[in-house]
Amino acid sequence: IALLGFCVGAVGLVLINWPVFWVGAGLIVASVVVGKLMSVMGVGTS
Numbered sequence: 001i002a003l004l005g006f007c008v009g010a011v012g013l014v015l016i017n018w019p020v021f022w023v024g025a026g027l028i029v030a031s032v033v034v035g036k037l038m039s040v041m042g043v044g045t046s
Helices: 002-014 018-041
Strands: none
16 A cells, blocks of 8 residues: 555656645555554464
8 A cells, every 4th residue: 555655646746746646645644554453453463
């Protein structure tokens, strides 16, 4: 999710399309939330 957000944000920045850039930034923030949620659920622990 973070990689997708970074790519979308980069495309928005290169094309000078601010709404696309902010969607990418929102995806990066969402990836942090999803990562924390998965950590709390125990995903990735042995």
